[in-house]
Amino acid sequence: MNIKDIAAEAGYSVGTVSRVLNNHPGVSQRAKRRVLETAEKYRFYINSNAKHLKQADYMAVAIIVKGTDNMLFASIVEKLQEFIYKEKYDCLIHYINEEDNEVEFAIKLIQERQPKGILFLGSNEQYFKESFAYIKVPCVMVANSAKQLGFSHLSGVCVNDREAAKQAIVHLIKLGHRNIAVIGGSTDSSSPSQERYLGVIEAFKESGIDFNPKLQYESTCFSMEGGYCSMKKLLERYSELSAVFAMSDVMAIGAMRAVREAGLNVPEDVSVVGFDGVEIGKYLYPMLTTVKQPMYDIAKYSFDTLMKCIDGDDAVHTLLPFSFQKRGSSAHIDGRRILN
Structure with missing residues (x-):
């Protein structure tokens, strides 16, 4: 969906649509209302950074992280960055609050920065059900299952x-x-x-x-x-x-x-x-x-899956093994510690 499509749907010229989306004067309230309703319907946002991008050669992968205190996510993001840079992609990392809508954030990010794919760390399943259909680039839910959502371009890597x-x-x-x-x-x-x-x-x-x-x-x-x-x-x-x-x-x-x-x-x-x-x-x-x-494996499988999907593969859903580590913080009810 681009500005020409919005103009055709709304029934106004590209120039009128451009003036509305850029908040310029000289547009009737009726036209403004119609254009904005159409833009909202298709989750279309003005690309304020387009003049800085050359889409043909701009290669970036975005990482959207919910919350700032998750140490698991921090470790995985560090490894993902290494893989992304090794493949000569730019890495766009965005931290949002746990309560924020990561899918709506991704929709705006795609229009502004045009990444080739997105890695989600932390996700609300309901947001994906409501709005993910508007996202067309390959995506991976990292440390989370996406199989139940059924999108052909949304993969998942997680443990049971x-x-x-x-x-x-x-x-x-x-x-x-x-x-x-x-x-x-x-x-x-x-x-x-x-x-x-x-x-x-x-x-x-x-x-x-x-x-x-x-x-x-x-x-x-x-x-x-x-x-x-x-x-x-x-x-x-x-x-x-x-x-x-x-x-x-x-x-x-x-x-x-x-x-x-x-x-x-x-x-x-x-x-x-x-x-x-x-x-x-x-x-x-x-x-x-x-x-x-397995933090390294989660990061590696997530990145490799995204790269394959960017190249045209369908979504895959990977279940990795976990391990249980018995250490000193758990003990028998009588107080005896269970150590390795």
């Missing part, structure tokens, strides 16, 4: 989030814990959070243990502060808890601080299990028990 979370809960149950709290993201807007939550439910159900979400589940953003504040709430309302599973390592780190501030010890009083396997977890005391995602 449901099975990984299930193993985390089973690990704690085998250690004798029954009063287990969970800190995660929004199950309405985050596909990984939803899958991990379903894994949690499966683990409790298969073990014959009741799970009360209103008591035992706390939803927050994927950050240390989110984990810290959520753990404080859980300790206040769920005094029986002896363990917590956090759906990211940064959440787990925040939770551990809240436990200590409450005068309790990890793991003697509260066992903590995280998810991601970021580097800092090995340097905590005690070291963090966690689900480790």
Whole structure:
């Protein structure tokens, strides 16, 4: 969709459309309203940077990252940059808030910067259902599944989030814990959070243990502060808890601080299990028990998939193996640490 298409659809000249989109005077309110309605219908935005670009030889890949405190994403972005620059592409990195609409952001970015493809780190499935059809360049959801969305130019690379979370809960149950709290993201807007939550439910159900979400589940953003504040709430309302599973390592780190501030010890009083396997977890005391995602492989498969799709291949959906790392932050209910 270009300015000529907008003009044809709206029923006005290209010059009139240009004046409306550039907010120039001399256009009737009726024409302005019609042009803007048409532009909005097709998600068309004026390309303010077009004069700086030569589309024929401008080779760029965009990375859109939701949130600034996700250590997993930081590690993956670092590796993606290396792969992108090695292939002689420019790398356009954009950080947006967790609550922002990454698809609408991508639509504007495509019109302004014209990347050959986009890598999404962090995504709201609903936004893709609503607006991704307006995006025509190949895209990859990194560390997230895209298979269920069914777009021919949207790939996904991730681990089995449901099975990984299930193993985390089973690990704690085998250690004798029954009063287990969970800190995660929004199950309405985050596909990984939803899958991990379903894994949690499966683990409790298969073990014959009741799970009360209103008591035992706390939803927050994927950050240390989110984990810290959520753990404080859980300790206040769920005094029986002896363990917590956090759906990211940064959440787990925040939770551990809240436990200590409450005068309790990890793991003697509260066992903590995280998810991601970021580097800092090995340097905590005690070291963090966690689900480790293969960060290098996620970055490599995501980039290679995008390159193949830019060359004309259809979307592919890759499921990578995870590993469970038993370390010092989880212990048997009697307080004995489980170390490597």
